[in-house]
Amino acid sequence: MPHPAASPTAVLEEAREIGFDLAGIAPFGPPPDAAHFERWIEENHHGSMGYLARGKAATLDPRSQWPRGKSLLVVGLGHSRPAIELKGGGRVARYAAGRDYHNVVGKLLTKLRKRLVQLELCAPASLFVDATPLLERSHAEAAGIGFASKAANLLHPQFGPWFFLGEIILETDFAPTAAQVPHGSCGTCTACIDACPTDAITAPGRVDARRCISYSTIEHRGLVAHELREQTGPWVFGCDICSEVCPWGSKAPDLSERFGTRREWQEEDAADGEVLARMLLTGHEPEDQHAVRFQGSPLRRPGREGIARNAAVALGHSPTDRGLDALLLAVGQDPSPIVRAAAAWALTRAHRDDAGVETSLDRARSADASDETRRDVQVSMDRSGR
Ligand code: B12
Numbered sequence: 001m002p003h004p005a006a007s008p009t010a011v012l013e014e015a016r017e018i019g020f021d022l023a024g025i026a027p028f029g030p031p032p033d034a035a036h037f038e039r040w041i042e043e044n045h046h047g048s049m050g051y052l053a054r055g056k057a058a059t060l061d062p063r064s065q066w067p068r069g070k071s072l073l074v075v076g077l078g079h080s081r082p083a084i085e086l087k088g089g090g091r092v093a094r095y096a097a098g099r100d101y102h103n104v105v106g107k108l109l110t111k112l113r114k115r116l117v118q119l120e121l122c123a124p125a126s127l128f129v130d131a132t133p134l135l136e137r138s139h140a141e142a143a144g145i146g147f148a149s150k151a152a153n154l155l156h157p158q159f160g161p162w163f164f165l166g167e168i169i170l171e172t173d174f175a176p177t178a179a180q181v182p183h184g185s186c187g188t189c190t191a192c193i194d195a196c197p198t199d200a201i202t203a204p205g206r207v208d209a210r211r212c213i214s215y216s217t218i219e220h221r222g223l224v225a226h227e228l229r230e231q232t233g234p235w236v237f238g239c240d241i242c243s244e245v246c247p248w249g250s251k252a253p254d255l256s257e258r259f260g261t262r263r264e265w266q267e268e269d270a271a272d273g274e275v276l277a278r279m280l281l282t283g284h285e286p287e288d289q290h291a292v293r294f295q296g297s298p299l300r301r302p303g304r305e306g307i308a309r310n311a312a313v314a315l316g317h318s319p320t321d322r323g324l325d326a327l328l329l330a331v332g333q334d335p336s337p338i339v340r341a342a343a344a345w346a347l348t349r350a351h352r353d354d355a356g357v358e359t360s361l362d363r364a365r366s367a368d369a370s371d372e373t374r375r376d377v378q379v380s381m382d383r384s385g386r
Helices: 008-018 034-042 050-054 056-060 101-118 136-142 191-195 213-219 226-232 274-280 287-293 303-317 321-333 337-350 355-367 371-383
Strands: 022-027 071-078 124-128 163-170 201-203 235-237
Touching: 008 022, 008 071, 008 101, 022 136, 034 056, 034 136, 050 056, 071 101, 071 136, 101 124, 101 163, 136 163, 213 226, 213 235, 213 303, 226 303, 226 337, 226 371, 235 303, 274 303, 274 321, 287 303, 303 321, 303 337, 321 337, 321 355, 337 355, 337 371, 355 371
Parallel strands: none
Antiparallel strands: 022 071, 071 163, 124 163
8 A cells, every 4th residue: 555645746756856857657558659669660660679579569568567567657867968079070979978878867766766665655666768668758758758759759848859768667556647748749840850861750750760870870780781871971879860950959958967978079189080990990809898998888789890880980971091090900900891891881982092992992892701791892882983
């Protein structure tokens, strides 16, 4: 039995006291957007994120996984901050500028669950942040935390799209909180659809992850399609384009302090292209060195090979002398066939009239140890008109 003082209002007050900016309670059951999710999986828009398809039944009705759940407490934590531009080229999604939000939100949720138990306000069970199977944005909208945008991002009048979501399943049956934010909308605005360089937003609310730069730089393993490499621009990890052009986010506060900023994103005296070159030239380090370097950062996720591959593509979008040296080394010596192919692609794109480049490309096309790399280098050379 919950304490007599238990009420949704008391639970939401605790969430705010602990440090969350937003909190609401939704019914615990199928998310309102279940049908959209089902279609999205059927159309294979999740690409290689097989865990989303495997969790389909539980996502469509989370009670199948957590039969004791009665209500869902949804929280939001703002992370708006200025853009991160690496010296001499390269960008990282703002959310990855500092500490990993999974840890930050996860710690706050653990604290909140403890408080709710101590105060006997409810019976809290499992915690989630960015976890599947749970259609977080849909449940959050049902809790009144925000409203859905054409880019699928959940928006809030104060934070725009710049907030994370987390949840606690409650074994106490609370009435859902009424909409707490004035229900906004995109109206006729199509800024996100128009700005997405890869046309990943195929219709309002529908994102084909296979085309999304965030997917190809974080979740996708292996080579990225040539067409997408050409459209990726400076992004080494994630992408903020659909969020940056959203007018709802333009007045969001600067919350950089909350997550901190990694030292290498702030190196004012780095030479042009140096930060990217360092991210590329990790070929002779073991994978666990990457894990140590990016300990506590979202950049651990793509692994050493993923980050080096992305750095090569970004260097192809902003030619520098330092970048040229790094690409030449990587195309000849990186142990990963994926990174060698990405480096060759970058050379065909960014460094046209250089004898050393021609020799390296010819060697990669004819003598690289991997069939896949040789084929890919040939395509890169054909596409660049060599
Ligand atoms: C897989 C995943 C990705 C994938 C796929 C994204 C996608 N759009 O599906 C990739 C790697 C591409 C990705 C990218 C990003 N992600 Co992500 N991602 C997830 C994850 C784990 C699952 C999302 C999912 O189930 N997608 C399936 C689709 C169908 O669901 P949805 O994206 O929520 O879409 C909603 C609407 O589009 C609507 N809908 C779908 N079809 C239709 C059709 C019509 C007609 C209508 C009206 C509505 C509609 O229904 C859905 C549910 O509300 C969630 C966490 C979670 N467990 O939910 C985080 C999450 C969605 N991601 C998040 C973030 C921050 C990002 C990025 C901004 C990161 C970055 N800067 O690079 C980008 C944004 C890209 C974008 N515009 O979606 C946040 C979003 C917070 C917010 N305020 O919205 C979440 C909630 C994580 C968190 N806990 O904070 N992500």
